[in-house]
Amino acid sequence: MSDPQVFLDAALDALGPRGLTLDPDLITPWLTDWRGRYTGAALAMASPASTQELAALVRLCAEHNVPIVPQGGNSGMVGGATPDAQGKSLLLSMRRMNTIGDFDVAARKVTCGAGVVLQTLHEAAERHGLRFPLTLGGKGSATVGGLIATNAGGTQVLRHGSMGALVLGLEAVLADGRVFSMLKPLKKDNRGFDLKQLLIGSEGTLGIVTAATLKLVPVVAERMVIWAGVPSASVARQLLLHCEDAVGQALEGFEIMPHLSIEAVKEHAPSLRPPLAQSHAWHVLIEIVAGQGASEPPAERGAAMLEDAFEKGLLEDAAIAANEAQADGFWLIRDTVPAAERARGPAVQHDISVPVEDMPGFIDAAVPALESAWPGTEAIAFGHLGDGNVHFHVIAPQGSDGVSWQAGDGKAISRQVHDLVTAWNGSISAEHGIGQLKRDELARLGDPVALEMMRQVKRALDPQGLLNPGKLI
Amino acid sequence: MSDPQVFLDAALDALGPRGLTLDPDLITPWLTDWRGRYTGAALAMASPASTQELAALVRLCAEHNVPIVPQGGNSGMVGGATPDAQGKSLLLSMRRMNTIGDFDVAARKVTCGAGVVLQTLHEAAERHGLRFPLTLGGKGSATVGGLIATNAGGTQVLRHGSMGALVLGLEAVLADGRVFSMLKPLKKDNRGFDLKQLLIGSEGTLGIVTAATLKLVPVVAERMVIWAGVPSASVARQLLLHCEDAVGQALEGFEIMPHLSIEAVKEHAPSLRPPLAQSHAWHVLIEIVAGQGASEPPAERGAAMLEDAFEKGLLEDAAIAANEAQADGFWLIRDTVPAAERARGPAVQHDISVPVEDMPGFIDAAVPALESAWPGTEAIAFGHLGDGNVHFHVIAPQGSDGVSWQAGDGKAISRQVHDLVTAWNGSISAEHGIGQLKRDELARLGDPVALEMMRQVKRALDPQGLLNPGKLI
Numbered sequence: 051m052s053d054p055q056v057f058l059d060a061a062l063d064a065l066g067p068r069g070l071t072l073d074p075d076l077i078t079p080w081l082t083d084w085r086g087r088y089t090g091a092a093l094a095m096a097s098p099a100s101t102q103e104l105a106a107l108v109r110l111c112a113e114h115n116v117p118i119v120p121q122g123g124n125s126g127m128v129g130g131a132t133p134d135a136q137g138k139s140l141l142l143s144m145r146r147m148n149t150i151g152d153f154d155v156a157a158r159k160v161t162c163g164a165g166v167v168l169q170t171l172h173e174a175a176e177r178h179g180l181r182f183p184l185t186l187g188g189k190g191s192a193t194v195g196g197l198i199a200t201n202a203g204g205t206q207v208l209r210h211g212s213m214g215a216l217v218l219g220l221e222a223v224l225a226d227g228r229v230f231s232m233l234k235p236l237k238k239d240n241r242g243f244d245l246k247q248l249l250i251g252s253e254g255t256l257g258i259v260t261a262a263t264l265k266l267v268p269v270v271a272e273r274m275v276i277w278a279g280v281p282s283a284s285v286a287r288q289l290l291l292h293c294e295d296a297v298g299q300a301l302e303g304f305e306i307m308p309h310l311s312i313e314a315v316k317e318h319a320p321s322l323r324p325p326l327a328q329s330h331a332w333h334v335l336i337e338i339v340a341g342q343g344a345s346e347p348p349a350e351r352g353a354a355m356l357e358d359a360f361e362k363g364l365l366e367d368a369a370i371a372a373n374e375a376q377a378d379g380f381w382l383i384r385d386t387v388p389a390a391e392r393a394r395g396p397a398v399q400h401d402i403s404v405p406v407e408d409m410p411g412f413i414d415a416a417v418p419a420l421e422s423a424w425p426g427t428e429a430i431a432f433g434h435l436g437d438g439n440v441h442f443h444v445i446a447p448q449g450s451d452g453v454s455w456q457a458g459d460g461k462a463i464s465r466q467v468h469d470l471v472t473a474w475n476g477s478i479s480a481e482h483g484i485g486q487l488k489r490d491e492l493a494r495l496g497d498p499v500a501l502e503m504m505r506q507v508k509r510a511l512d513p514q515g516l517l518n519p520g521k522l523i
Numbered sequence: 524m525s526d527p528q529v530f531l532d533a534a535l536d537a538l539g540p541r542g543l544t545l546d547p548d549l550i551t552p553w554l555t556d557w558r559g560r561y562t563g564a565a566l567a568m569a570s571p572a573s574t575q576e577l578a579a580l581v582r583l584c585a586e587h588n589v590p591i592v593p594q595g596g597n598s599g600m601v602g603g604a605t606p607d608a609q610g611k612s613l614l615l616s617m618r619r620m621n622t623i624g625d626f627d628v629a630a631r632k633v634t635c636g637a638g639v640v641l642q643t644l645h646e647a648a649e650r651h652g653l654r655f656p657l658t659l660g661g662k663g664s665a666t667v668g669g670l671i672a673t674n675a676g677g678t679q680v681l682r683h684g685s686m687g688a689l690v691l692g693l694e695a696v697l698a699d700g701r702v703f704s705m706l707k708p709l710k711k712d713n714r715g716f717d718l719k720q721l722l723i724g725s726e727g728t729l730g731i732v733t734a735a736t737l738k739l740v741p742v743v744a745e746r747m748v749i750w751a752g753v754p755s756a757s758v759a760r761q762l763l764l765h766c767e768d769a770v771g772q773a774l775e776g777f778e779i780m781p782h783l784s785i786e787a788v789k790e791h792a793p794s795l796r797p798p799l800a801q802s803h804a805w806h807v808l809i810e811i812v813a814g815q816g817a818s819e820p821p822a823e824r825g826a827a828m829l830e831d832a833f834e835k836g837l838l839e840d841a842a843i844a845a846n847e848a849q850a851d852g853f854w855l856i857r858d859t860v861p862a863a864e865r866a867r868g869p870a871v872q873h874d875i876s877v878p879v880e881d882m883p884g885f886i887d888a889a890v891p892a893l894e895s896a897w898p899g900t901e902a903i904a905f906g907h908l909g910d911g912n913v914h915f916h917v918i919a920p921q922g923s924d925g926v927s928w929q930a931g932d933g934k935a936i937s938r939q940v941h942d943l944v945t946a947w948n949g950s951i952s953a954e955h956g957i958g959q960l961k962r963d964e965l966a967r968l969g970d971p972v973a974l975e976m977m978r979q980v981k982r983a984l985d986p987q988g989l990l991n992p993g994k995l996i
Contacts, residue, residue, distance in 0.1 A: 156764070157880045201713050212711060228972045238685060238876045238912045239950040240674050240724055241957060241965055242977050242995055247720035251713055291629070299772050403711045407630045439711045477712040484714060492714055499701045503984065504715050510983030511976065522715055 054093055054138075057114040061096060061140075064106045069146075070096050080124055080141060081132065084188075088129040088486060091137035092119070097146045101221060101229060101260045104147075108258070109227035111140060117519045118142050120254040122196025123167060125188035127401065128485025130200065130253050130521050139519070144195045147260060153178040158266040159218055161233055164195025164259050171264075180266040183210035187385065195259040201251035203481030205384075208436040209302045210267065212481065214250040219263030222249050224256075225512035233263050248507070253483050254518040256511045272340045273302070274352035275377035278359075278368040279330030283410035283435070286332050289364040290436055293336060296355035300348060303337035304436040311387045311432050318390035322383050325369035334435075335384050337377075387432055388441070394428075396452030397445040398460040400467045404476035406438035412474050413440065419470065420444055424463055439480035442467055468495055484522045492522075527566055527611075530587040534569060534613075537579045542619075543569050553597055553614060554605065557661075561602040561959060564610035565592070570619045574694060574702060574733045577620075581731070582700035584613060590992045591615050593727040595669030596640060598661035600874065601958025603673065603726050603994050612992070617668045620733060626651040631739040632691055634706055637668025637732050644737075653739040656683040660858065668732040674724035676954030678857075681909040682775045683740065685954065687723040692736030695722050697729075698985035706736050721980070726956055727991035729984045745813045746775070747825035748850035751832075751841040752803030756883035756908070759805050762837040763909055766809060769828035773821060776810035777909040784860045784905050791863035795856050798842035807908075808857050810850075860905055861914075867901075869925035870918040871933040873940045877949035879911035885947050886913065892943065893917055897936055912953035915940055941968055957995045965995075 062070050071077065072094045082089040093116065098104040111118050117139040121131040133139040148165035155178055162171065168182075168189040175182045186192065186204035196202075197213045198220070210216065218235035232246055249257050280286045286306050293301050309331055312324050324333070338348045338355075352370070359365045371377035391397060404412045413431045420429040426447025431440040444463050446455045468478045472495045484492050493501065504523050508515075535543050544550065545567045555562040566589065571577040584591050590612040594604040606612040621638035628651055635644060641655075641662040648655045659665065659677035669675075670686045671693070683689065691708030705719055722730050753759045759779050766774050782804055785797050797806070811821045811828075825843070832838045844850035864870060877885045886904045893902040899920025904913040917936050919928045941951045945968045957965050966974065977996050981988075 154880075157878075203711055203713075207711065212713075214717070224972070224976070228975075230972050230976065231970065232973070234878060234948040236876050236948075236950050236953075237879055237910045238676055238680065238907075238953040240676075240685075240952045240954055241950055241969060242973075243723065243725040243729065243980075244687070244720050245973055245976050247717050248976075248980075250716065252716040256716065403709050405630075405707060406710055407627075434711075437710045475707040475709075477709050477714055479713045480709075480711040481713055496714060497704065499697070499703050500705070500715075500718055502701075503697070503703065503718050503721075506983040507716075507721075507980055510979040 057110060057116055058094060060110050061094070061107060064110060065096060065098055065103055069098055069103060070094055077141065080121060080143065083129045083132045084125050085127065088132040089135070090133035091135050092133050092139055092141035093137060095141040095143055097143040099146045101223065104223050104258065104260060105227045105229055108223050108225070111516055112226050112514060115514060115516070116140050117516050118258070119518055120144060120195070120199070120258045122165065122193030123188065123191030125191045126196060126200060126485060127482040128479070128487040130483055130485030130518070131196065132486070134520055142258065144193060144258070150174050153180065155180065159235065159263055160266060161219070161261060161263045162194055163261050164193060166194045168192045168194070168197065175266055176269060179269055181269045182216070182264060183267050184213055184216060187388065194262055194264070198250055198259045198262055199252065199254050200483040203434070203437070203439065205303055205305060205434065207434060208304055209299060214247065216265045217246065217250060217262050218265050220246045220249060220259065221261040222257035222259045225514065225517050230257060233261060235263050251483070253485065253522045255508055255522050256517065258517070270339045272348055273377065274338045274348040275371040275380050276336040276352065276356065276368055277325040277380050278334040278336060279326045279328065279366040280332045280334055280364070281330070281366060283332060283413045285364060286334050286435055287407070287410045289334060289359060292359050292362065292364055293355060296358065297338050297351050300338050300340070300351065301336070302339045303335065305335040305384050305433060306435045307333045307335070307384065307387055307432045308430055310428060310430050311391065314390035314394050315383055315386050318393045319386055322379070322386060324383060325380060326367050328367060330366055335380055391430065391443055391445065395446050395448065396450055396455055396460070397443045398456060398464050400442040400464065400478070401439070401480050401482040402442050402467070402471045402476055402478060403437065403439040403480035404471065404474045406436070408474055409435060409438050409440065412476070416442065416467070416470050420463065420466065423466065424459060427463070437480070465491070486521055489520070489522060530583060530589055531567060533583050534567070534580060537583060538569060538571055538576055542571055542576060543567055550614065553594060553616065556602045556605045557598050558600065561605040562608070563606035564608050565606050565612055565614035566610060568614040568616055570616040572619050574696065577696050577731065577733060578700045578702055581696050581698070584989055585699050585987060588987060588989070589613050590989050591731070592991055593617060593668070593672070593731045595638065595666030596661065596664030598664045599669060599673060599958060600955040601952070601960035603956055603958030603991070604669065605959070607993055615731070617666060623647050626653065628653065632708065632736055633739060634692070634734060634736040635667055636734050637666060639667045641665045641667070641670065648739055649742060652742055654742045655689070655737060656740050657686055657689060660861065667735055667737070671723055671732045671735055672725065672727050673956040676907070676910070676912065678776055678778060678907065680907060681777055682772060687720065689738045690719065690723060690735050691738050693719045693722060693732065694734040695730035695732045698987065698990050703730060706734060708736050724956070726958065726995045728981055728995050729990065731990070743812045745821055746850065747811045747821040748844040748853050749809040749825065749829065749841055750798040750853050751807040751809060752799050752801065752839045753805045753807055753837070754803070754839060756805060756886045758837060759807050759908055760880070760883045762807060762832060765832050765835065765837055766828060769831065770811050770824050773811050773813070773824065774809070775812045776808065778808040778857050778906060779908045779913070780806045780808070780857065780860055780905045781903055783901060783903050784864065787863035787867050788856055788859050791866045792859055795852070795859060797856060798853060799840050801840060803839055808853055864903065864916055864918065868919050868921065869923055869928055869933070870916045871929060871937050873915040873937065873951070874912070874953050874955040875915050875940070875944045875949055875951060876910065876912040876953035877944065877947045879909070881947055882908060882911050882913065885949070889915065889940070889943050893936065893939065896939065897932060900936070910953070938964070959994055962993070962995065
């Protein structure tokens with residue numbers, strides 16, 4: 051890097067006072083990731099207001115060799131938006147680029163800036179009778195750009211796919227300041243390989259997403275939310291297949307939670323009452339919505355499906371939410387699982403996937419393997435069974451000191467979980483990305499050919515290595 | 524290239540006599556593309572039997588600097604599998620790598636070699652009560668590898684997507700002989716950007732697809748096939764939206780043909796009788812299938828949908844196929860359109876897309892623009908309205924000499940069509956790819972930033988430029 055002051059003066063010229071700050075009070079809150087694992091330092095924080103401003107800024111960074119760490123809502127799970135401690139990087143806030151364009155109601159799409167917050171998008175879409183079908187815990191802060199950069203998942207992937215499947219068009223600033231612009235969506239376009247897909251999930255290492263044209267779906271007119279108790283993960287999987295056969299595309303959610311998760315919720319939030327009176331080894335939350343073009347209401351289809359499932363022995367017990375408030379209550383229990391587990395004590399968390407059909411076998415093998423290798427720990431797998439993706443958490447033995455346990459046994463446990471996942475042909479990151487948290491594990495366990503391909507593409511598109519250095523690869 | 528004989532001896536050692544031939548009688552039929560536009564020459568034709576053999580061969584090619592032109596069924600539309608005339612390239616037949624693995628009926632997937640012919644895959648899937656939902660005219664020769672390399676489309680894209688959407692896992696040999704292997708499908712995997720997507724549609728320029736794990740769907744239990752007459756492309760689009768609203772995912776096909784296409788079919792194949800007695804400006808072929816999880820049979824849903832469409836004035840007339848034979852007959856008329864047009868005389872053909880909602884406007888503008896600029900020509904747009912993709916053919920004035928017309932006026936017409944498409948934010952290749960046919964047009968009209976990104980990726984993954992040189996970029 052040349053003299054930082056020369057760069058900062060030029061950047062201030064390009065962005066104006068609202069677009070660049072050196073004030074530690076304004077910058078510090080964004081230098082620690084929201085899970086509190088990483089704290090970095092930055093030369094300054096830039097907040098460009100437009101693609102053109104960002105492009106000019108990136109050209110300056112290239113000229114002065116200043117690394118750039120893009121950040122949306124700072125709600126990522128893997129430290130992907132936190133700079134390193136050297137203080138030589140520019141922290142790039144995308145939050146000012148938060149314009150939502152006109153909704154195209156007939157074509158069900160909207161173009162919006164990378165800084166648009168997910169919940170804001172949800173609310174804007176609803177006002178047009180539409181829905182953006184991706185949601186997750188951090189929706190109040192997560193931005194469109196961050197969701198694209200991490201190819202985020204959530205609880206509606208089963209039907210609608212991850213973020214990448216909802217991106218129809220994309221705009222991004224590349225490492226040398228050129229603008230890649232493909233915001234006008236074409237359903238079919240075979241002019242070479244799909245560059246849009248290259249940027250999705252690249253965690254800001256190949257380009258900085260500035261805007262996207264997103265797919266929307268009709269609002270849910272009616273839904274049926276079911277809470278079921280089942281004896282095993284394997285039966286839960288059979289129940290999933292049964293639901294898919296019975297209602298097809300109308301199946302919007304299928305989440306599993308073990309007994310221990312429900313106990314943790316009861317302890318943590320006594321006001322939340324699990325719907326089933328008896329105890330079950332596994333709990334399943336199912337949502338069926340009125341499908342587009344379906345003439346039968348979801349309640350009728352769901353009731354017939356449940357009856358069938360009982361007859362086939364795929365359920366021990368089930369409760370149907372009687373109204374919207376109760377349905378929200380069912381989901382609240384599911385959404386409280388992570389917090390309830392955190393309250394139980396320190397833990398190491400893994401966002402993993404295996405081939406969908408292998409997930410019950412994986413859970414049945416991995417939970418006892420971990421618990422017996424690490425006496426006193428509790429292993430919990432919960433989440434998106436239909437996607438072959440669970441959050442696999444291992445809770446420290448009672449009385450452990452969080453920091454030292456996580457740095458010692460916790461690290462070894464994570465390696466064991468990742469080894470197991472790899473042996474089952476799975477992924478050590480199903481929906482959170484790699485960031486800095488899993489970079490070494492990816493280097494250790496990833497396919498060497500795939501890793502080298504990613505590095506080759508990275509070097510080709512960012513030869514100076516200025517885009518989000520130290521992340522992913 | 525070093526001494527070709529040294530390379531050929533080494534290749535013969537690696538592949539054995541069945542794997543390498545220099546016999547012109549065996550090679551010549553594969554040196555001309557099936558549309559007869561391009562004829563090339565080759566050093567030899569290699570036919571490896573396995574990924575390992577191919578990897579060894581590619582290492583030899585890298586060592587001896589021998590360019591490789593991969594070829595599947597040689598049924599591509601853009602000369603993408605035809606070598607240049609220099610005779611220094613190795614023609615690589617993938618046709619021996621045609622093993623179909625075990626069908627995973629529960630998970631609805633199958634892994635097969637790149638050389639498997641599409642029709643063979645269709646038939647094998649059917650024997651397992653499953654369906655591979657992509658079909659096109661060249662199905663009797665097109666291979667899985669070629670379909671992936673070109674991200675092929677067809678008449679079922681509306682519901683099931685292009686080839687890329689059906690690829691769950693992929694294996695490929697890279698330019699230096701390393702094997703990229705991701706055949707085990709994961710529904711969610713965020714270990715960096717999607718390398719699989721990079722190879723799909725790359726026309727053999729980034730890697731040679733050797734095998735794929737493909738998505739299957741249930742066989743169609745029942746279908747309803749409708750032939751409708753409508754007054755304009757714009758009404759056809761309204762009818763499409765009406766169908767989507769009424770039957771959603773059950774809508775599997777929606778093809779449009781202008782009056783002139785039907786007249787051409789009648790002339791070319793008098794035994795085929797169009798279903799409607801009266802003449803209509805546009806004809807629409809609609810297929811509705813029994814959707815997974817749908818309780819109502821397609822015939823009932825389709826009949827209600829049609830009745831509604833009549834009431835709304837979206838149809839002038841319609842016929843419903845009374846049985847499977849008649850349904851096949853309706854499709855045969857559609858499938859005969861290209862041959863009937865070829866029989867009318869020389870033409871230039873364009874495989875184009877614009878944003879779906881803009882297609883009627885594009886057709887209404889482009890057809891008269893071309894016909895008035897080139898007196899005596901007839902412009903015809905037919906095909907996949909639901910994908911925003913039509914085949915836009917301009918037929919030469921009667922009595923034109925094919926070869927000279929195509930090289931002269933035909934070229935100028937193609938440029939005009941491509942200019943128009945570009946002005947409408949469309950693509951000059953919707954489903955056929957770029958190959959050698961459209962390479963110059965892509966260079967002329969493509970987004971310079973996107974083109975440079977593709978070249979950067981190409982140079983990174985194939986620094987010697989040995990994979991399918993002269994194609995795409």
